[in-house]
Amino acid sequence: MTKNQRLVYIALLASQAVIIGLIERSIPSPFAIAPGAKLGFANIITVMAIYTLSTADAGKVVGTRLVLTALLGGTISTFMYSASGAILSFIGMSIVHKLGPSRVSIIGVSITGAFLHNVGQLLIASWIAQTWSILLYLPVLTFVAILSGIAVGVAANYLLTYVEKLHYYKYLRESS
Amino acid sequence: MKVFHMFKFWDWIIIPLIILLSFLPSVVFTYQQGSVSADSNLEAVVSVDNEEIERIPLTGHEGNEILDIPEVPCDTNTVQLQDEQIRIQSSDCPDQVCVLTGFISTPGETIVCLHHRVVIEIEAEDGHVENEILSY
Incomplete structure (x- = not known):
């Protein structure tokens, strides 16, 4: 991958993540038992970035996505929620990905990401409300996170297998 | 390509691990509540913006009552x-x-209520005092 190709690829991934996030925000939550739980489809992009780019470049995708989503109709508090969730889940996913493709699949990586995203958001929520009992909400959210993590993992797996360019980038990443 | 075959060995470690971790806060909270004695007086503490507005004694209260707390912005007469x-x-x-x-x-x-930054928490008024008496 040349430097320009990589730059364009990072920008493409970031913009796709922003669009997916914005569309998802306008869909009402399908989980009546867990208000605030989202499907987290923007995670597809983060997972693909981790599998096709170096950790530093994948971090750039996540950072760009965070700032752009905040600028496009977010507030400081939604930025704090999404930032803590996204940063925590990115760190977790990078670590799990380091286990190697023979040990852990994309599904494992995306489930970790979805779970840590919830942990980060609940930590910020309990910090804002000054009570730790918000964390009692975690089991319900984890159930949703495992389901959506599997969905995101399967989707990302199909994309990385059948989209030729992504498959090639993944091959480059694994061989380097 | 079957979905089931996408899973690898460590996935089956990660999923139970995550489920266990998600119950960790509940376990810690139950453990903490075990130290509160059963006959202590309970109070509901209403706070807005991290500032304590009102303490409402709960133990011994009977009947139905609507409280008018103007500081709670959620709705009028909502508590x-x-x-x-x-x-x-x-x-x-x-x-x-x-x-x-x-x-x-x-x-x-x-x-x-994160939207209005309202928190109502139940506290045991003299839950810790009893432990101290026991230790004398």
């Missing part, structure tokens, strides 16, 4: 006290988490 339970019965916030929480009555339980 309902029924016997030894308390709840927020209506709110104009978008997620309605506080209303869906329903009645709370045991120490450590909370009603949280």
Whole structure:
């Protein structure tokens, strides 16, 4: 991958993540038992970035996505929620990905990401409300996170297998 | 390509690990509540913006009562006290988490409205005093 190709690829991934996030925000939550739980489809992009780019470049995708989503109709508090969730889940996913493709699949990586995203958001929520009992909400959210993590993992797996360019980038990443 | 075949060995370690971790806060909270004695007086502490507004004694309360606390911005006349339970019965916030929480009555339980930054928490008034007496 040349430097320009990589730059364009990072920008493409970031913009796709922003669009997916914005569309998802306008869909009402399908989980009546867990208000605030989202499907987290923007995670597809983060997972693909981790599998096709170096950790530093994948971090750039996540950072760009965070700032752009905040600028496009977010507030400081939604930025704090999404930032803590996204940063925590990115760190977790990078670590799990380091286990190697023979040990852990994309599904494992995306489930970790979805779970840590919830942990980060609940930590910020309990910090804002000054009570730790918000964390009692975690089991319900984890159930949703495992389901959506599997969905995101399967989707990302199909994309990385059948989209030729992504498959090639993944091959480059694994061989380097 | 079957979905089931996508899973690898470590996935089956990660999923139970995550489920166990998600119950960690519940375990810690139950453990903490074990130290509160059963006959202590319970109070509902209403706070807005991290500032304590009102303490409502719950133990021994009987009947249905609607409290008028103007500092709670969720709705007018929204805090309902029924016997030894308390709840927020209506709110104009978008997620309605506080209303869906329903009645709370045991120490450590909370009603949280992030939108209006309202927290109602049940506290045991003299739960820790008893432990000290025991240690003399």
